[in-house]
Amino acid sequence: xxxxxxxxxxxxxxxxxxxxxxxxxxxxxxxxxxxxxxxxxxxxxxxxxxxxxxxxxxxxxxxxxxxxxxxxxxxxxxxxxxxxxxxxxxxxxxxxxxxxxxxxxxxxxxxxxxxxxxxxxxxxxxxxxxxxxxxxxxxxxxxxxxxxxxxxxxxxxxxxxxxxxxxxxxxxxxxxxxxxxxxxxxxxxxxxxxxxxxxxxxxxxxxxxxxxxxxxxxxxxxxxxxxxxxxxxxxxxxxxxxxxxxxxxxxxxxxxxxxxxxxxxxxxxxxxxxxxxxxxxxxxxxxxxxxxxxxxxxxxxxxxxxxxxxxxxxxxxxxxxxxxxxxxxxxxxx
Amino acid sequence: xxxxxxxxxxxxxxxxxxxxxxxxxxxxxxxxxxxxxxxxxxxxxxxxxxxxxxxxxxxxxxxxxxxxxxxxxxxxxxxxxxxxxxxxxxxxxxxxxxxxxxxxxxxxxxxxxxxxxxxxxxxxxxxxxxxxxxxxxxxxxxxxxxxxxxxxxxxxxxxxxxxxxxxxxxxxxxxxxxxxxxxxxxxxxxxxxxxxxxxxxxxxxxxxxxxxxxxxxxxxxxxxxxxxxxxxxxxxxxxxxxxxxxxxxxxxxxxxxxxxxxxxxxxxxxxxxxxxxxxxxxxxxxxx
Amino acid sequence: xxxxxxxxxxxxxxxxxxxxxxxxxxxxxxxxxxxxxxxxxxxxxxxxxxxxxxxxxxxxxxxxxxxxxxxxxxxxxxxxxxxxxxxxxxxxxxxxxxxxxxxxxxxxxxxxxxxxxxxxxxxxxxxxxxxxxxxxxxxxxxxxxxxxxxxxxxxxxxxxxxxxxxxxxxxxxxxxxxxxxxxxxxxxxxxxxxxxxxxxxxxxxxxxxxxxxxxxxxxxxxxxxxxxxxxxxx
Numbered sequence: 075x076x077x078x079x080x081x082x083x084x085x086x087x088x089x090x091x092x093x094x095x096x097x098x099x100x101x102x103x104x105x106x107x108x109x110x111x112x113x114x115x116x117x118x119x120x121x122x123x124x125x126x127x128x129x130x131x132x133x134x135x136x137x138x139x140x141x142x143x144x145x146x147x148x149x150x151x152x153x154x155x156x157x158x159x160x161x162x163x164x165x166x167x168x169x170x171x172x173x174x175x176x177x178x179x180x181x182x183x184x185x186x187x188x189x190x191x192x193x194x195x196x197x198x199x200x201x202x203x204x205x206x207x208x209x210x211x212x213x214x215x216x217x218x219x220x221x222x223x224x225x226x227x228x229x230x231x232x233x234x235x236x237x238x239x240x241x242x243x244x245x246x247x248x249x250x251x252x253x254x255x256x257x258x259x260x261x262x263x264x265x266x267x268x269x270x271x272x273x274x275x276x277x278x279x280x281x282x283x284x285x286x287x288x289x290x291x292x293x294x295x296x297x298x299x300x301x302x303x304x305x306x307x308x309x310x311x312x313x314x315x316x317x318x319x320x321x322x323x324x325x326x327x328x329x330x331x332x333x334x335x336x337x338x339x340x341x342x343x344x345x346x347x348x349x350x351x352x353x354x355x356x357x358x359x360x361x362x363x364x365x366x367x368x369x370x371x372x373x374x375x376x377x378x379x380x381x382x383x384x385x386x387x388x389x390x391x392x393x394x395x396x397x398x399x400x401x402x403x404x405x406x407x408x
Numbered sequence: 409x410x411x412x413x414x415x416x417x418x419x420x421x422x423x424x425x426x427x428x429x430x431x432x433x434x435x436x437x438x439x440x441x442x443x444x445x446x447x448x449x450x451x452x453x454x455x456x457x458x459x460x461x462x463x464x465x466x467x468x469x470x471x472x473x474x475x476x477x478x479x480x481x482x483x484x485x486x487x488x489x490x491x492x493x494x495x496x497x498x499x500x501x502x503x504x505x506x507x508x509x510x511x512x513x514x515x516x517x518x519x520x521x522x523x524x525x526x527x528x529x530x531x532x533x534x535x536x537x538x539x540x541x542x543x544x545x546x547x548x549x550x551x552x553x554x555x556x557x558x559x560x561x562x563x564x565x566x567x568x569x570x571x572x573x574x575x576x577x578x579x580x581x582x583x584x585x586x587x588x589x590x591x592x593x594x595x596x597x598x599x600x601x602x603x604x605x606x607x608x609x610x611x612x613x614x615x616x617x618x619x620x621x622x623x624x625x626x627x628x629x630x631x632x633x634x635x636x637x638x639x640x641x642x643x644x645x646x647x648x649x650x651x652x653x654x655x656x657x658x659x660x661x662x663x664x665x666x667x668x669x670x671x672x673x674x675x676x677x678x679x680x681x682x683x684x685x686x687x688x689x690x691x692x693x694x695x696x
Numbered sequence: 697x698x699x700x701x702x703x704x705x706x707x708x709x710x711x712x713x714x715x716x717x718x719x720x721x722x723x724x725x726x727x728x729x730x731x732x733x734x735x736x737x738x739x740x741x742x743x744x745x746x747x748x749x750x751x752x753x754x755x756x757x758x759x760x761x762x763x764x765x766x767x768x769x770x771x772x773x774x775x776x777x778x779x780x781x782x783x784x785x786x787x788x789x790x791x792x793x794x795x796x797x798x799x800x801x802x803x804x805x806x807x808x809x810x811x812x813x814x815x816x817x818x819x820x821x822x823x824x825x826x827x828x829x830x831x832x833x834x835x836x837x838x839x840x841x842x843x844x845x846x847x848x849x850x851x852x853x854x855x856x857x858x859x860x861x862x863x864x865x866x867x868x869x870x871x872x873x874x875x876x877x878x879x880x881x882x883x884x885x886x887x888x889x890x891x892x893x894x895x896x897x898x899x900x901x902x903x904x905x906x907x908x909x910x911x912x913x914x915x916x917x918x919x920x921x922x923x924x925x926x927x928x929x930x
Contacts, residue, residue, distance in 0.1 A: 130503060181686040185502055186445065190636060191685045194678045197633070205672035212671060316629060320510060327507050361521025361625065368514030375507050376496070573798050580784050580795050587782035590744060592770030592799030592847060 081251055081334060089244040096233040104232040110345040111239040112301060116319075117326040117337030118246050119293040124323065125332030126259060127286050128266030130185060132319065133174055133192035136199045137291040139313040140167035141298025143203070145227070146215045146308045156227035160299040164292045171291035172284055179280045193316070200314035214309025217302065227303040235304050242300070243338070246293060250334050262286050263332070324367060328374045330381025339382055344370070416545050417662045423551045424620070425658020426558035430613045431631070432638035432650040433565060434606035440582035440645045441599050442498055447509035450631025451516040452607055456482055456614025457623055458520055461531050471533045471615040472553070478611030486607030490600050513629055520625040529623045536619045550619035557616055561609075562651050569647055578602050582645065637681040640688070697722040697882055698743070698774070698851055703752035705735075705742050712738045714906040715752065720851065720884050725877045727893035727914060728886035729923075730903035736886040737779050739903070740853050743884075744776045745769040756851075770799050773850030777857060781840040785829040789820055789839055792828050796846030806846070813842045816872060834865035841869065845876070852876075854885040858892060870896050894918045 095107050116138075123131050144166055145159030174195060178188050204212045222228045229235060253259040261282045264272040269279050302308040312318070329340020344367065351363035378385050435449050459481065460474040469477075493512070497505050538549040569575035580588040581595045589595050621627075634657070642653020657677045664676030698720040705713040712735045720726045728736050741747045743754060745766040754762045756772055764772070784792055793813060797806040814821040817838045823831060828839060837857060844852060854873075858866040870892060877883050887893035894900055894914045902910040902923065910917065917923050 130506065177686065183685065186506075187685050187688070189506065190633075190640070191682050193633060194637075194682050194685075198675050198678050198682075201672050201675040201678075205669055315626075317626070320514075320629075323507070324511070324514070359522040360525055361518040364514055364518035365522065368511050368516075368518060371511035371514065372493075372508060375504060375511065379504060573794075573803075576787070576791055576795055577798070579787060583784045583786060584782055586746065587778065587784065588795075589746065589766035590770065590776050590778055590782070591795050591843075592767045592775075592802075593795070594765070594767040596765075 078251070078255065082248075085244065085247050085251065089240065092240055093237070095240075096236050101232060104236055106346055106349045108232060108236050108239055108304065109349065110341060111236070111243045112297060112304075113322065113325060113345045114338045114341035115239065115243045115246055115297055116294065116322045117329070117341045118243070118250055119290050119297065120319070120322050121326050121331060121333075121337045122250070122253070122262075122286050122290040122293075124326065125336070126253070126262045126266065127283055128185070128332075129175075129283065129287075130189040130323075131192045131287075131290075132189060132196055132316065133171065134290070134294050134319050134322070135196045135314045135316070136170055137167035137294035138298040138301070138318070139199065139203065139308075139310075140164075140170065141295030141300075142302035142308040142313050143209055143215070143298075144295075145299040146217050146302045147209065149217060149227075150215060155225050156299055156303050157225065160296050163295040163299055167291040167295035167298075168288045171287045175283055175287045176280070179283070196314060196316065196319075200310050203314060204310040210309065212310060214307060214312075217306040217308075219306060227299070235300075239300060242296070247334065247338060254334060258282065258285060266332075321367070324371050328371055328381055330383030333381070333383045336381050336383040343382070412544050413666070417666045418659055419545055419547065420551070421659030421662030422655055423547065423555040423658070424662065425655035426555045426562070426651075427613060427617055427620075427654070428634065428638050428657050429651040429654025430558045430562060430609065430616075431635045432642065432654050433562065433647060434609040434613075435632075435635045436639050436645065436647055436650040437578070437602050437606040439639070440647075441578065441602050442494065444494060444497055444505050445509070445636070446494075447506065447629065447632050448512035448516060449606075449610070449635055450633070451513045451628030452482060452485070453610040453614045453617070453631055454520065454623070454625070454628040455485075455516055456611045457531070457618055457621070458524060460615045460618055461524070461529065461623065464531055471531055471618045475612050475615045478615060479608050480611075482611035483604045483608030486604035487600060489607065490603040494603060495596075495600070513632075517625045517628055520628075524623075524625065526625055531618050531623065533619050548619070554616040554620070557612065561612060566647065566651075574598075574601075634677070637677050640681060641684050697724075697757055698884065699755040700739075700743070701753045701755065703739075703742065703749045703754060705738055705747050705749050711750075712906050713742070713749070716903070716906070716908055717752075718901050718908060718911070720882060722850075722882055723877075723880060724899060725873070725883045725897045726885070727890075727897035727900035728884065728903060729890045729893060729900055729917075730886075730888075730909075731926075732888065734903040735906045736903055737855055740776055740778075740855050740884075740886055743769070743774060743853060767799070770847060771801065773801070773848070774853065775844045775847040775849035775851070776853040776855065777840050777844040779855035780859065781836050783828040783836055783840055783843070786827060788825050788827055789831070790824045792839055792843050793820070793846050796843035797848070799847055802846060802848040805848070809846050809848065813845060816845075817842050834861055834868075837861060837865070837869060841872065849881065851882045851884065854883065856887060857885065858887060858889050866892060890923065891918070894923075 096104055099107060120131070120134055123129050141160060141163035144163035145156040148154035148159040148162060149156050174192060178191065183191060203209055209215065219228055220226065222230050224234070261272070261277045264277055265279045265282050272279050298313065305312075325340035325344050326337040327340070328344060329338065330336025348363040348367060351366055355362040374381065431450070431453060435446065438444060438446050438449070456478045459478055460471040463469040463474045463477060464471060493508065497508060533550060535549045535553065540547050540549050540552055569579060577588070577593050577598045580591065581593060581598045585595050638653040638657045639650055641656055642649030642651070660676050660680055661674070665673040668675070700716055700718045702715045702717055703713055704711060704715055716735070716739060728739065730736050738747065742749055745764050745768065749762060753760055756774065761769060761772060784795065787795070793810060794806070797803060797809055802809065819835055820839055820842055823835065828836065831839060841854070841857065857869055861869070866889070873883060873885070874896060885893055885897065894917055897914045900911065900914045900917050901908050902917065910920070910923065
């Protein structure tokens with residue numbers, strides 16, 4: 075069986091197994107399971123840009139917030155179904171993503187500048203959103219639970235949320251599986267590894283990046299809608315501060331960037347561990363779970379630069395240049 | 409708008425800016441010598457501030473006095489940090505450095521959160537609420553003190569860089585580490601010491617800034633990002649630029665608060681940042 | 697004084713020096729000749745400690761110095777004027793010179809050495825406060841050599857000192873080097889310009905593809921047909 079087929083089988087089996095979760099888990103654990111899958115989804119969506127294209131983007135809070143705020147606002151003020159709100163959120167997020175990337179390409183921003191610029195954009199988004207009274211200012215918007223039902227994206231129990239996010243994550247995994255084998259996926263990786271060489275062989279670097287960014291933005295926006303509806307609350311800090319997506323990036327890196335299973339494994343391992351710690355150690359010492367995250371992260375990055383998945387793959391990885399002396403050629407920061 | 413208010417804003421901006429400049433100087437020191445952008449820089453400043461808090465709570469020590477303890481403490485932390493972590497990162501890929509230093513942010517922040525909870529805290533100093541009147545301008549005393557110290561310290565650092573051998577070692581190692589090594593300069597040792605100096609410096613800026621800030625474990629990354637903004641605006645790798653950039657950002661921020669509503673005001677330095685980033689010809693790493 | 701014993705150096709999988717052995721005696725003026733990628737620069741960088749040999753040894757007065765760090769090599773008295781000078785561009789002439797003389801051995805007498813440099817290179821004294829990058833090519837090379845001399849070398853390594861310089865300037869530089877050598881400074885000099893270096897030196901090694909292809913008295917090499925054809929374009 076090829077690895078591709080194996081991945082599919084694995085995916086199908088895992089998804090099937092996971093559907094049993096709400097039956098065997100308590101409400102508390104269902105909540106954690108939902109967050110775990112949500113993170114897995116967000117990690118996989120971010121990984122498209124961060125891992126496959128190699129663009130270290132901190133702009134995703136903007137996409138996430140677009141989905142969350144659009145759906146919440148439209149549901150509250152226009153009684154619009156959050157599904158439609160999700161579409162609006164996507165319609166807002168994608169142009170933002172495209173605009174940022176086009177700007178970056180037009181000005182030839184190298185990787186670090188891009189990371190910092192996207193970080194700045196996210197912060198600017200935070201300042202703007204919290205200054206708009208219509209969006210709830212610094213307090214955000216509360217979604218009053220009304221009639222439940224799929225169309226209203228509100229449910230009485232957690233289980234339907236679980237199934238939704240499970241479907242979403244499984245679907246995204248499938249999408250990534252296809253993406254890895256598609257022309258776009260190949261082009262993305264070529265651009266990641268050497269943009270100039272990619273251009274030389276006829277790959278439109280900008281076009282590739284834009285398409286992947288659009289997908290990533292859309293997917294992230296959808297997750298934003300989901301989370302807003304799940305928490306019944308959208309606010310600037312939860313959606314736009316760096317905290318959430320730094321964790322996303324962290325989980326993805328630990329799991330293994332640029333791989334199918336990396337982001338998912340990263341989230342699947344770290345989120346429950348974190349939540350367990352939060353429930354136990356962190357009650358005594360708030361924040362302890364984040365300490366574990368930080369330590370695990372640093373250790374993994376130092377010892378397993380390819381992430382957990384990389385250890386299993388036994389890929390070559392980057393050969394670190396070991397001149398051991400002040401390098402002969404002044405290091406280019408890489 | 410009254411000229412009085414403009415002047416007040418400008419002066420307030422310059423005073424704050426002097427602190428930013430000092431923070432940025434340390435970051436520049438690290439970057440110039442190692443090409444590493446330390447995302448956790450601000451977290452260590454935060455650490456210094458919390459240490460002042462502890463010393464205040466336990467020993468009733470005024471935060472200004474805590475500088476005497478904070479500086480050697482943070483210098484030592486800097487030495488260890490470089491030896492254990494940053495020295496290894498020098499050959500690493502850019503992304504790895506970003507990730508590692510972000511991980512460090514996490515670690516420091518969670519340690520702070522574990523010890524102090526996430527609640528915002530303010531630390532009183534002897535002069536926190538006093539003000540000084542200069543002509544028609546009102547200045548909070550702690551701000552003026554911070555400016556004075558920052559100005560003196562900045563001058564001293566500048567003098568060190570240009571008039572002492574060690575300062576020349578630093579600049580040489582920053583401009584061409586290979587040539588510096590050929591001069592007999594132990595570039596590795598210069599790096600360790602400069603890094604420790606940069607972190608030790610935070611032992612001053614932290615306590616200085618206490619009267620002006622509300623302490624929360626989560627603001628570490630904000631501080632770093634702000635310092636990044638300063639050094640990018642001032643010219644990455646330039647020590648003079650760090651000081652100048654600090655003043656620039658301080659003034660920009662002050663006018664932002666003057667012209668925009670409070671929740672939106674911080675956007676000004678960030679907007680400037682993005683603009684400069686976009687127009688910088690070689691990006692950040694291109695700078696010598 | 698300096699001895700290389702079957703030294704092999706590579707960058708990753710690529711081997712540049714494939715077993716080089718040579719000697720430089722105290723007080724000698726030895727030239728290293730060879731085409732562009734023969735490995736001359738690599739050799740000098742290795743002697744200075746910036747590269748570590750994969751095999752072989754380097755000895756200074758019998759002491760094994762193969763694994764010394766660059767600043768330790770300078771501490772032993774081996775100073776290099778690197779290829780393309782590598783001055784500190786945004787530092788003044790004075791600062792470059794001061795830096796040259798900041799190693800432990802040279803530091804105590806730095807002021808005196810500085811005065812001597814001004815005698816040897818008067819033009820530098822005129823340009824003291826100018827940034828190194830604003831000097832002309834010839835002046836920069838003077839500065840680079842002076843900077844190297846500030847370090848009180850026992851053995852001075854020079855990598856392509858005549859690169860990009862006008863013939864008049866090159867002649868001046870070689871005059872200075874000859875004077876220094878007769879005053880007791882040991883010189884190992886690598887040049888693509890084989891004629892000048894062979895005329896100035898007593899002995900020479902011809903490096904080809906990482907190996908010593910020929911060696912001997914410089915005069916003899918100058919007159920050898922092989923050398924004339926390959927390296928002197930005759």
